[in-house]
Amino acid sequence: MDLASEELQFLSLPDILKESVSIPKQSPKTFYLITLTLIFPLSFAILAHSLFTHPILSQLQSDPVGASSDWSKLLIFQFFYLIFLFAFSLLSTAAVVFTVASLYTSKAVSFSSTISAIPSVFKRLFITFLWVSLSMIVYNIIFLGFLVLLVIAVDTQNVFLFIFSTVIVFLLFLVVHVYISALWHLASVVSVLEPVYGFAAMKKSYQLLKGMTGMGFVLVFGYLAVCGVINALFGSIVVHGGDDYGVLARIMVGGFLVGVLVIVNLIGLLVQSVFYYVCKSYHHQGIDKSALYDHLGGYLGEYVPLTSSIQMENLDA
Template sequence: MDLETEELQFFTIPEILKESISIPKQSPKTFKLITLALIFPLSFAILAHSLFTHPLFSQIQDHPSRQHTHQWTLLLVFQFFYLIFLFAFSLLSTAAVVFTVASLYTSKPVSFSSTMSAIPRVFKRLFMTFLWVSLLMLVYYSVFFLFLVILIIGIDIQNALLVLFSLVVIGVLFLVVHVYITGLWHLASVVSVLEPIYGFAAMKKSYELLKGKIRVAGVLVFGYLSICGLVSVIFSTVVVHGGDNHGVFTRIIVGGFLVGVLVIVNLVGLLVQSVFYYVCKSYHHQGIDKTALHEHLGGYLGEYVPLKSSIQMENLDA
């Protein structure tokens, strides 16, 4: 992160990835601990989740005539705690990586202990932003399914070609909007940590920063989601459902390898969203005052924060 802000606006996707991958070298111990304490549990839970739910689903499907109250109760309880765990570690990982990258950018001393000390205050801001994004996703899914139902009722279901074409168009539109909202959320998360705004204000700022960089954001988000999806499919096929075709040793080796891949993908994804924030700021010629950002980060650690650090960290002289 030694590059000048003006240089970042010209970064291509390969350059963003290269810069992101190089960041952990500046503080390897800190990133190793963040990875082990936060990103590894998150990645393991994402993949191992199906290992626990698959046996319950199998029992229910194999004996549909029986009462499965106990199995359904276990499944719902497990799903509830899984979602809580996933949500918590996702926000914690985001907070830790974004804070650490920003500290390196401002030449602020970096350590795992200082990062963990800042997380409680950062987490509250990320949580509020997450709630607004969740509301947006809820509205979007509701509108989408309403539109889908209307379309199904309105089209001629006897025309197989028309039905197929309609489903493809709907699927593409759904994917495009989903990728955009995901990119909006990721960038808003970084804004929530690095600027004195969060929640709806962070989403609005994220929307403004994405202008002119939507295509780049779309490729990055789609690539991330695609890799995660591919890893999950292979894990499900080989590890979860591959008992008849693969031995226990093979499944353990493949499972461990895939968890490692997902850990790397999640770490790089968090680094990329941090770098992409600076790229967007540079593209819109919004300079970042490193002194103000340094003081803003210090506020999470309980350090004294002068009045000016509460001001939007761009165009401070305006």
Template structure:
């Protein structure tokens, strides 16, 4: 890719998608291994989760009273293990893709082993940022639940005005606040890897970078969430609950296909958020010193070797 800062800052969603999908060809083996070891398990777990929980929930009503407590304990342990797995592989996938894209951008030698070696230190920074994001999402969820309760009370009291107001607030909270918070989180994750800030400082930097590109960021996040929702919905209807309408072989084939589609969606999503970081930097006329970025990336591997010249972002050479 040979894009000037002016071309980067004016990229459309289609242009960002095109640039993102072209990146893996510069190091196909590395991205293949990242996809196979990190993104595939993550995508498989997201869809296969309902295959295990659905039968447990369905059988809870048929269990004797003496076995109910044991079943609920098993379900809670399974849910906790699933969330822990999801959390770990989500951070690992983000760290691996962002680090690899940045290494390609700075013409740093790229390999799967070098990426995996850098992940432990990157992971610490992403974890701190994720904690702050979780705290923000808890505040959002609290407000969301309050208005959900207000809606239920309004319906029970047949208060049409209050019910409509609550519906509007819930709609805005989900389609605006939730999508914006997700966009803020994704960009803050990239900032945590590529800049010497993380946690609350990374969220603040992400907020600054999003200004002027908020609608574009929210549109891309909404498209991503919608695709994931459709894939999960089809998987649940056909594979999880479609036993009577589809044979085992058909469910396996369809399930495998949907997992593959989700893998592609997740990989492209991670690449898009990496490229979008450079787009935002260019939009705000913030020069990216390749020398400093190279040193920063090398620091994860103990390879601080300052370059003699300061190379600014004249071309986006990946």
């Protein structure tokens, strides 16, 4: 199905997943290299970092007196881990969104062209990420405030305050957190495909999510839930399962879970790209394919004159 088709607005969740999974078949070598060089290191780091932090945390629990050096190791490791996670997350997003858009515009796709475009795309995604981070800071302050209120309610045995704070904490975590995540994912695609980024990209993603919030919520919540299950299994079997599982079994399970997370992350990035086109189609917003072609070429220092305007609703499925 053409990603520009107006019929995209009628796609169900299974259809979106099916469409997303079919995209790598159009350029398997490019997606294979993107997965191997960017998504695999990201997925491996997400799971494997607990293997390094677990011994340090165990040492801190057993010897709190001489813990200064262990705290230093933990903080240094976490700092570099977060930098790595942040960098490869943005790099993976930039590579997948750029490649999917290039396929949509029938632009020549290769791993080298994608890598060449990443530096320019990365800067736009970074600015958007800073604005999202600001939103998350505000959210976390409010969330922590209600957590403190919940603790006070428990200490004072105030039933009304306990119920109120519990409901708010639940709604903040389940609804607001997922919504901000959906906003972030869509804003990332907007930052790559449109001449806006930062706060403007967040505003545009907010507008695109109108009427599609439910579907966006299900997609993001499903992704977070699957990642949570994978992390939980990895922690219980590979990290903490030394007494119940042999070394070979833990290695095999760990490798399998890393592979599953790689697939989940790749599909997640593809879904957020397809979901952008679904939202555009839902709002009947035209996509000038030639202008998008030029926009993508700008990341590579290219310029292709605008020759035609192809609107989304005029394209055949």
